[in-house]
Amino acid sequence: MKIPSSTTFSLFGAALVAISYGLARFAFGLFVPPIRAELGLTPYVIGIIGALPLISFLLATLVAPFAADRLGARYAAVLSGGFGVAGLALISQSTGALSLGVGVFACGICTGLMMPALTAAMQALVKRSLHGRVSAVMNAGTSVGVAVAVPAVLFLAGAWRFAYLSFAILAAIGVCAAWYFLPSVSRITPSNASPPPPISALQWVRLFRLSLFAFMMGFVSSAYWIFAPDLVVTLGGLPPSMTGWLWLAMGIAGLGGAVVADVADRNNPAITQALMLMMLSASLALLAASPGQLMIAVFSALVFGLAYMSLTGLYLMTGIRLLPGRLSMGPVFPFMAVSLGQATGSPLVGMLVSEFGYADGFAMFSAVGITVAMLSPLYPPYLEQEPEQPEEETGLQAAYDYQLHDEEDEPVRSVPIEGKK
Template sequence: MTKHFTSSSPAGYEMNQRQTRGLTAAGLAIVAVTYGLARYCFGLFLPDIRLEFGLTPELVGLIAGLSYLGYLAATFAGSWLSTMFEPRLPILLGGCAAAAGMALIAWSPTPAFLALGVFIAGTSPGLAYPPFSDVIVRHTEQSRQNVVYAWINSGTGFGVAFAGPLALYAGGDWRLAWLVFAGLALVITFWNGFTLPRRSPHLETGPRKVSLWILLERSARALFISSFLFGIVTAVYWTYAVDLLTTLTGNPRDAILFWIVLGIAGVTGCFAGGLVNRWGLGRAYKLLAFLVGGAIGTLPLLAASTLGMFLSAACFGAGFIVMTALFGMWSMRIFRAAPSIGFGFTFFLISLGQGAGPVLSGFLIPVTGQSMLFFGAGLICCALALVNTASGRPAPA
């Protein structure tokens, strides 16, 4: 029996330019706290956390994987709530989860509570991020959609860039940093509550049923396979890059500066919409796959110099944020009948890979070493450039 979601998104309702800018700013901010802080900053503080709790590589991998497991658990919930009710509900729930999870990390007295906090924080982008595809498709002009989405998606870079200076200020007091992150998440959640558009009943044209079988659309296979592999290889960088640099250089301050460069470079993701409009999705995708793969694979070699590690951070930060934007645009091009369903499943697969990546890495590192792990992940990412993005076509409802 075919299952359906009934969409309540008011198709055809477009916001004026001022409202669109407000929506973009609020969306960027909540992506910054849910993705940039709640999900990806565990790696930034990993050396201090590992030292305080005496964590083994295997346990580090399992705890880091919980962040991605939390995302997996929440992704379909976010897409379902967005489709059945309205996008603002899961977005606000995501903001609350970020605040609660990061507060728990800051307080955690044992590795078990730390793991729980990481899991809860990890659910936040799964709830908050996919529904923005519904907001964008239903509430903005089609000519603006790539640009608006690219700016919102670049919030990850802003969050990562903000975390670095705070880590320098906090020094070894990683708990203080996570407490500040939690408070910021709460403020931004309230901001989104006032900014996000509500459902407009007078613009409704009746319930719109969309079959979940659209996820089996043949044109989406390349998208889904690429998403999963991209998640695996990039999780290696997010989780272990700072730890690798601290081990190789013995200088934790340079490792934090590396993280700041990574985040600042990620801010360039806001230009992804213009890049795709000018170059096309296929050309941009191939270039970014090589850029991200090169940054991952060469980090152990570039770590010998400060300039080299910063170059790797800049290439990965810019490449990763733009690449995720490309996956989002690719999915919205195929699944226009149900944007948050196809979009949510695409990022579900990225996170499935990102959840498996740290766990597999935790068991591989004692055997291969961190440097060889980075080399292998970089090669796999470069191989993604062989995928053909031109096969995507809108899936029927």
């Protein structure tokens, strides 16, 4: 199999992320009204079901680095996609709360396993100097999935079973593509390769600081993800059908997050973090100030989508660079922190909205985001990078041809890895 270029790999990874994150995870909230009406579920039950993919995502994220290391990039990605196919198909055939809950739980596992699998493949196929850029492009695939899901909501809202069955078919195509294109190289170690160095105290400290910023970003963003549609309908008086355009704008603008690696490299990560957090906070304030103006509401969604995807891409890139040689582990902590922040912020913003109203609740969360942005000088800097290794020492050649030795250290033969011949 010919080694794919970094551009080809990043676009393919973005497509898999679009399926696992955009369709399997974020699309559910858009289909809640027709699902609840057809299955006769109460808001309380829907709230419990809506929390299940977050729980399964966190559980899967805990074991994802070990799965990627043990199974290899290809099999870990196929396993992730398999959970996605099963979950989406089960949602499309749901007859009650139990089957629906199992479906969304499986989709959360799909989301938690996918990115570590892709970063494991990236370690073998992409030069280290391009890891940040490729990771940011793959992360922006979430926006593609969100953008694809929105037209389905607008035109298939009454046929949500057909929409989810279509998503399951797309996920199955993704599984086949992952099996065909991704190498199973992360579990293969040449005989003369040294293990990655242990994580130092400095790395742990910087990873903790990164996770705190990721947690606070997830905390602030939860207001928009959960209550933005309710705000424009309840406070602004817009028709419920118009809320889909907010998500479409969010998905399209989120594609700009693909350039966050270059922005961070040119302006340093702390400046990028401060700028994007300010934009995210401004989007909350803008929506709360003019919820009845559709164009302003859509503009706020554009700002939010760009800021959110840029920040998640920045945290992903920083986690990878803070733990060089551990690409299947670096993104785990910030992604878990973002999810925990969203889980913490959702009930709190609901309480504030009930107590003070939408405008004041969003204003308070916006103020929290601005405060965190002012603390961006504490954002962890990258570790000093090692000198760039020759291409054959990065895993590109070892991925496709390496020497096995028997117990007497006698060379046996050159064995290609599993894959396309």
